[in-house]
Amino acid sequence: MASKTIPRALRLSSRVAVPRRTFVSAVRARPSAATASVSHAPAAVSARGIKTIDFAGTKETVYERADWPRDKLQSYFKNDTLALIGYGSQGHGQGLNLRDNGLNVIIGVRKDGASWKEAIQDGWVPGKNLFDVETAINKGTIIMNLLSDAAQSETWPQVKPLLTKGKTLYFSHGFSPVFKDLTKVDVPTDIDVILVAPKGSGRTVRSLFREGRGINSSIAVFQDVTGKAKEKAVAMGVAVGSGYLYETTFEKEVYSDLYGERGCLMGGIHGMFLAQYEVLRERGHSPSEAFNETVEEATQSLYPLIGANGMDWMYAACSTTARRGAIDWSPKFKDALKPVFDELYTSVKTGKETQRSLEYNSQPDYRERYEKELEEIRNLEIWRAGKAVRSLRPENQK
Numbered sequence: 100m101a102s103k104t105i106p107r108a109l110r111l112s113s114r115v116a117v118p119r120r121t122f123v124s125a126v127r128a129r130p131s132a133a134t135a136s137v138s139h140a141p142a143a144v145s146a147r148g149i150k151t152i153d154f155a156g157t158k159e160t161v162y163e164r165a166d167w168p169r170d171k172l173q174s175y176f177k178n179d180t181l182a183l184i185g186y187g188s189q190g191h192g193q194g195l196n197l198r199d200n201g202l203n204v205i206i207g208v209r210k211d212g213a214s215w216k217e218a219i220q221d222g223w224v225p226g227k228n229l230f231d232v233e234t235a236i237n238k239g240t241i242i243m244n245l246l247s248d249a250a251q252s253e254t255w256p257q258v259k260p261l262l263t264k265g266k267t268l269y270f271s272h273g274f275s276p277v278f279k280d281l282t283k284v285d286v287p288t289d290i291d292v293i294l295v296a297p298k299g300s301g302r303t304v305r306s307l308f309r310e311g312r313g314i315n316s317s318i319a320v321f322q323d324v325t326g327k328a329k330e331k332a333v334a335m336g337v338a339v340g341s342g343y344l345y346e347t348t349f350e351k352e353v354y355s356d357l358y359g360e361r362g363c364l365m366g367g368i369h370g371m372f373l374a375q376y377e378v379l380r381e382r383g384h385s386p387s388e389a390f391n392e393t394v395e396e397a398t399q400s401l402y403p404l405i406g407a408n409g410m411d412w413m414y415a416a417c418s419t420t421a422r423r424g425a426i427d428w429s430p431k432f433k434d435a436l437k438p439v440f441d442e443l444y445t446s447v448k449t450g451k452e453t454q455r456s457l458e459y460n461s462q463p464d465y466r467e468r469y470e471k472e473l474e475e476i477r478n479l480e481i482w483r484a485g486k487a488v489r490s491l492r493p494e495n496q497k
């Protein structure tokens with residue numbers, strides 16, 4: 100597609116019912132009767148904050164925070180001390196949200212490490228609500244293990260004996276217990292083990308909470324000793340700042356998460372970008388043209404529209420030339436890529452990806468090794484061209 104002020108593919112065809120929509124209004128548009136295809140909002144049967152929602156013919160249970168106002172959360176957790184271990188991306192977001200919800204939350208991190216210092220900057224006070232890991236676990240009733248996944252495995256021999264009967268163990272990723280043969284995280288059999296996995300970075304967990312909204316999260320129960328594990332998972336999900344909670348299992352959460360980030364979220368999409376860019380360059384196109392046609396138009400114009408309205412809307416909203424070609428080529432890409440996705444899922448499920456991740460991320464020089472790889476990516480022509488293209492965006496012009 101040509102990359103003009105308004106990309107050609109975005110010039111709305113006469114068949115779209117909103118032909119005079121500007122690009123900006125199109126981006127902001129929600130699926131509605133005004134769009135070319137009718138949007139089918141999921142039918143919801145609601146019982147207080149619990150909804151059974153029909154997702155394309157499959158009914159799923161979704162919990163929402165409406166059922167857990169702040170005073171109810173405070174009353175539910177009035178006898179609990181939430182000991183949040185690790186203060187990285189998730190620790191920061193979930194910890195501050197718990198504190199703002201008026202719950203009794205303490206932080207446990209390595210004394211004088213980077214997280215310790217960051218926690219102090221965020222107003223946590225040593226000896227009051229900031230402790231070393233062991234002290235925090237001893238004081239806590241709900242132990243939120245938000246160390247990095249590699250660190251969860253590394254510290255397990257010290258952490259496990261502290262998880263005494265009556266405590267609850269909380270994760271934000273199924274990684275450690277699901278792949279216990281590799282991580283060695285074999286949870287004690289006499290405690291509840293629950294999961295709340297926000298579908299976004301800890302920074303988003305925090306910013307959405309501050310905006311009065313909530314992030315979508317998955318919840319799951321690995322082990323229910325008290326008979327209250329699911330209720331606790333839902334309450335914890337709301338308490339850390341979720342808006343909607345989707346029920347899953349530890350296994351499905353970790354499989355889909357590892358698969359997605361290696362696929363369409365990052366690895367796969369980077370591979371597609373590189374393949375398309377390289378062919379354009381080999382066929383004589385300039386770096387700016389190759390970048391604009393591969394990345395800039397995708398991320399700045401089309402992907403937000405697909406996110407807001409769906410693929411059918413996108414096809415309907417582009418020129419008939421773009422629509423014909425895109426619909427024709429989509430199955431070819433699907434057929435070429437599906438075996439790769441299949442191989443990827445198997446690699447996730449068998450633990451191969453976990454093994455690779457644990458081995459790599461527990462090397463003493465893993466940060467330097469990553470930096471070297473990232474430097475190589477930064478120096479690829481496509482991303483150097485991208486830097487120049489981004490500098491020309493109106494918002495980056497002084």
Ligand SMILES: NC(=O)c1ccc[n+]([C@@H]2O[C@H](COP(=O)([O-])OP(=O)(O)OC[C@H]3O[C@@H](n4cnc5c(N)ncnc54)[C@H](OP(=O)(O)O)[C@@H]3O)[C@@H](O)[C@H]2O)c1
Nearest residue numbers: 185186187188189209212213214245246247250271272300
């Ligand atoms: N990041 C996300 O977007 C995201 C989203 C959903 C779920 N999750 C899950 O949430 C959990 C936490 O992830 P995260 O990204 O927040 O982690 P992270 O930013 O990598 O946090 C690392 C934390 O682990 C501590 N740590 C590292 N090695 C340690 C060791 N050997 N001993 C003691 N502490 C150590 C660090 O403390 P120091 O500063 O002292 O090194 C830091 O507080 C993971 O299970 C992850 O899969 C993450």
